[in-house]
Amino acid sequence: MTQRRAIVLFALVMAAIPFIPGMPPFWIVLLDNIGLAALVAMGLVILTGVGGLTSFGQAAFCGFGGYVTAILTTSYGMSPWLTLPLSLIASGLAAVILGLMTVRLSGHYLPLGTIAWGLSLFYLFTKLEFLGRNDGISSIPPLRIGSTDLTGAGEIYFVIWLAVVIAALLTVNLLDSRVGRAIRALRRGHIAAESFGVQTARAKLLVFIYAAVLAGLSGWLYAHFQRAVNPTPFGLTASIEYLFIAVVGGAGYVWGAVLGAGIVVVLKEILQSYLPLIFHGQAQLETVVFGLLLVALLQVAPGGLWPQIVALFPTRDKSQKPQAASPLPPREKQTSTGPLLQVQNASKHFGGVVAVNDVSFDVQRQEIVALIGPNGAGKSTTFNLITGILYATAGHFFLSGKNVDGTPPQRVAHLGVARTFQHVKLVPDMSVLENVAIGAHLRGHSGAISSMLRLDRADEARLLAEAARQIERVGLGDQIHQLAGNLSLGQQRIVEIARALCIDPILLLLDEPAAGLRHMEKQKLAALLRQLKTEGMSVLLVEHDMGFVMDLADRIVVLDFGTKIAEGTPSEVRANPDVIKAYLGAAS
Numbered sequence: 001m002t003q004r005r006a007i008v009l010f011a012l013v014m015a016a017i018p019f020i021p022g023m024p025p026f027w028i029v030l031l032d033n034i035g036l037a038a039l040v041a042m043g044l045v046i047l048t049g050v051g052g053l054t055s056f057g058q059a060a061f062c063g064f065g066g067y068v069t070a071i072l073t074t075s076y077g078m079s080p081w082l083t084l085p086l087s088l089i090a091s092g093l094a095a096v097i098l099g100l101m102t103v104r105l106s107g108h109y110l111p112l113g114t115i116a117w118g119l120s121l122f123y124l125f126t127k128l129e130f131l132g133r134n135d136g137i138s139s140i141p142p143l144r145i146g147s148t149d150l151t152g153a154g155e156i157y158f159v160i161w162l163a164v165v166i167a168a169l170l171t172v173n174l175l176d177s178r179v180g181r182a183i184r185a186l187r188r189g190h191i192a193a194e195s196f197g198v199q200t201a202r203a204k205l206l207v208f209i210y211a212a213v214l215a216g217l218s219g220w221l222y223a224h225f226q227r228a229v230n231p232t233p234f235g236l237t238a239s240i241e242y243l244f245i246a247v248v249g250g251a252g253y254v255w256g257a258v259l260g261a262g263i264v265v266v267l268k269e270i271l272q273s274y275l276p277l278i279f280h281g282q283a284q285l286e287t288v289v290f291g292l293l294l295v296a297l298l299q300v301a302p303g304g305l306w307p308q309i310v311a312l313f314p315t316r317d318k319s320q321k322p323q324a325a326s327p328l329p330p331r332e333k334q335t336s337t338g339p340l341l342q343v344q345n346a347s348k349h350f351g352g353v354v355a356v357n358d359v360s361f362d363v364q365r366q367e368i369v370a371l372i373g374p375n376g377a378g379k380s381t382t383f384n385l386i387t388g389i390l391y392a393t394a395g396h397f398f399l400s401g402k403n404v405d406g407t408p409p410q411r412v413a414h415l416g417v418a419r420t421f422q423h424v425k426l427v428p429d430m431s432v433l434e435n436v437a438i439g440a441h442l443r444g445h446s447g448a449i450s451s452m453l454r455l456d457r458a459d460e461a462r463l464l465a466e467a468a469r470q471i472e473r474v475g476l477g478d479q480i481h482q483l484a485g486n487l488s489l490g491q492q493r494i495v496e497i498a499r500a501l502c503i504d505p506i507l508l509l510l511d512e513p514a515a516g517l518r519h520m521e522k523q524k525l526a527a528l529l530r531q532l533k534t535e536g537m538s539v540l541l542v543e544h545d546m547g548f549v550m551d552l553a554d555r556i557v558v559l560d561f562g563t564k565i566a567e568g569t570p571s572e573v574r575a576n577p578d579v580i581k582a583y584l585g586a587a588s
Ligand code: ADP
Pocket: 350, 353, 354, 355, 373, 374, 375, 376, 377, 378, 379, 380, 381, 382
């Protein structure tokens, strides 16, 4: 069953529940609360579980949604439906402002930042006169369809769950797209994503806004369900609870949000109803027990409950190949002559360490150049300088004669430089196909909105077909639907090559591509690189296997302690006494 079919089935089940004979009205109220919480948690699934950005401030965005409609309907007499877009826009705008300040923070500073503005906004809600301070705003009109007021829990139920179903569909669609892959790549750090053209700051801001808008929608519904708003449900405690919901359900999964909301809301209800009976009204004891139960739950299922439930069922057959699609247009042929890459007097200092010291070399068109040298010689750093991951301390870089000093990695990728990493940077819980498709990011153009509405299908089919083509080309066709993390390290390096080829590069930088490969696999790799060369590509590679390098490279540049000590054809380099002393040793 596809995710989308599952959502339709789920919608039918939820629509039928209120019609079950003898359904206690109280259960419907609980389901309403579950739906409201699930909406916020679904935003957290994509923000925290998928994007890796932890927010302790989501309840404040519910507050924006709730207060905006509360003021507009009570003070200005607006119809609740008209305030819906305004509530969502207010939450989204708040996310833009707070997001611009926060998403650039990294590590622990990001969650701390969200706590800070979560607290400030709560304080603001309690202090502002026009928001009713601690009392909030009451007498909010109910939603109304035709002449029917949706006053009861049973009526607004349908609106809440329709919102949950639509949010689930949009979220599933977003994740299954070009933009979604970029978001999913964020959790593994910026470098790989940016090397394939992903604007990571923009992707982060996008998920921030998306999560805030879902929270705002929940707040808007809440205001018309409770017919009143006050600061309490929009405070830090509520924010932490939403995070709990996402984590308990399974923070990377859309259905985890619904499941987590169900568990947490029901658990709280049971504890609040029964604990006072057992402990004779000891105040706040349910909070303690609630906390302990959640901790226990996380011990049993650290990744959340949803993946555990999914594991009980046989996985569906994912073996179908991506559908055929018209090929992506190739990169315009370069007409300029002269060297493809020029590195001139490049230096890079890390504090006192001189990693690269006044290094110069060129890579010509259709040439395979090897960069060799002992560990720590500065080879990977040179790659990072060329690709814009690091700024050079000194020196100049030219691509096809064009100066690219200080050019960001996304732009370098756009110019046709693709790379692999010495320490493999794939997203392990994404399939080989999806990982490789990130390489084609710059060749697609669908944005978040068209992805959510599935207007991106033609674009998406072309990207996936290109990814599949490159996977076949590197000989991993049988592994296309495997999770990248399940492959051997050697195979993962080959996946990185397929991903790099998806850029349709003019220059391919490979950092130790043959490490971990068996003899036959190395031969296949050498054949592939020769093939790429005849097709017009240039390759700059770092490799320790001297047999591989000597056979393959047209020219070799040797680094030692960051300094170029030799350059020439394989036979020249092999005979160079400095190289033998520094690197090749007596063995060769
Ligand atoms: P190679 O790839 O040739 O093995 P590297 O380019 O990775 O060498 O490293 C060259 C030198 O720079 C090493 O001494 C390494 O410790 C240092 N170095 C590399 N990256 C960093 C960094 N980000 N910060 C500090 N030192 C670094």
